[in-house]
Amino acid sequence: MTMIADNLHQVQARIDAGVAAAGRVLGSVQLLAVSKTFGPDAVRDAFAAGQHAFGENYIQEAVDKITALADLRSQLQWHCIGPIQSNKTRPVAEHFDWVHTVDRLKIAQRLSDQRPADMAPLQVCIQVNVDGGPTKSGVAPEEALALARAVAALPRLQLRGLMCIPEPAPNFEAACAVFARARALFDSLNAQGLALDTLSMGMSADLEAAIHSGSTLVRVGSAIFGARDYGTTAH
Numbered sequence: 001m002t003m004i005a006d007n008l009h010q011v012q013a014r015i016d017a018g019v020a021a022a023g024r025v026l027g028s029v030q031l032l033a034v035s036k037t038f039g040p041d042a043v044r045d046a047f048a049a050g051q052h053a054f055g056e057n058y059i060q061e062a063v064d065k066i067t068a069l070a071d072l073r074s075q076l077q078w079h080c081i082g083p084i085q086s087n088k089t090r091p092v093a094e095h096f097d098w099v100h101t102v103d104r105l106k107i108a109q110r111l112s113d114q115r116p117a118d119m120a121p122l123q124v125c126i127q128v129n130v131d132g133g134p135t136k137s138g139v140a141p142e143e144a145l146a147l148a149r150a151v152a153a154l155p156r157l158q159l160r161g162l163m164c165i166p167e168p169a170p171n172f173e174a175a176c177a178v179f180a181r182a183r184a185l186f187d188s189l190n191a192q193g194l195a196l197d198t199l200s201m202g203m204s205a206d207l208e209a210a211i212h213s214g215s216t217l218v219r220v221g222s223a224i225f226g227a228r229d230y231g232t233t234a235h
């Protein structure tokens with residue numbers, strides 16, 4: 001077994017244990033393998049081990065990788081989880097299946113306008129700044145409902161849920177307290193008529209706390225692919 005396959009099985013075991021500990025239904029948390037900074041061969045290894053959904057942060061790197069893996073395109077799901085500048089929406093609209101990082105209407109409108117007619121609607125999560133970091137991306141929680149309604153009305157997007165990236169917490173309880181805010185917002189948006197099914201939260205270091213708090217999708221990079229080396233990639 002390759003290192004990546006071995007790591008994938010260990011992460012899946014962590015997810016299953018977290019789901020069981022939380023008393024949730026087995027299989028209710030999806031694993032997104034974050035392959036940023038790793039090449040197409042790493043994605044092929046993970047795919048061979050049964051992984052189909054991959055997350056990328058840097059648009060040009062992602063487009064190059066998606067192109068290099070064109071032979072697998074119909075079997076792979078590509079999720080954009082990095083910040084999107086308004087002049088970079090076109091490659092996102094043309095290459096990805098999902099975007100987790102919509103935090104303003106202008107970006108959503110451009111993605112909808114630029115989504116090719118022969119592709120399925122772009123699946124979207126709204127990024128929420130749940131811990132109030134002033135420099136962080138993400139819509140303020142009190143603005144999420146208005147943005148969600150506006151995004152849900154765009155023709156070429158399908159609003160699926162919320163995403164958050166809280167600051168690392170000192171312990172499990174502190175992490176849960178922050179994730180719980182995202183969960184409460186998710187529940188409140190659903191109570192107000194938005195049919196959200198995806199709560200994208202949890203990474204290598206805090207996926208157990210996220211699952212405890214209701215995450216339906218964890219984004220895991222280093223625990224699968226190893227430590228990232230930002231020095232060798234261009235962004």
Ligand SMILES: *Cc1c(COP(=O)(O)O)cnc(C)c1O
Pocket residue numbers: 034036057081082165203204205219220221222223
């Ligand atoms: C890099 C990244 C991840 C994965 O982080 P790890 O700590 O390597 O698991 C998850 N989500 C986002 C938004 C990221 O940028």
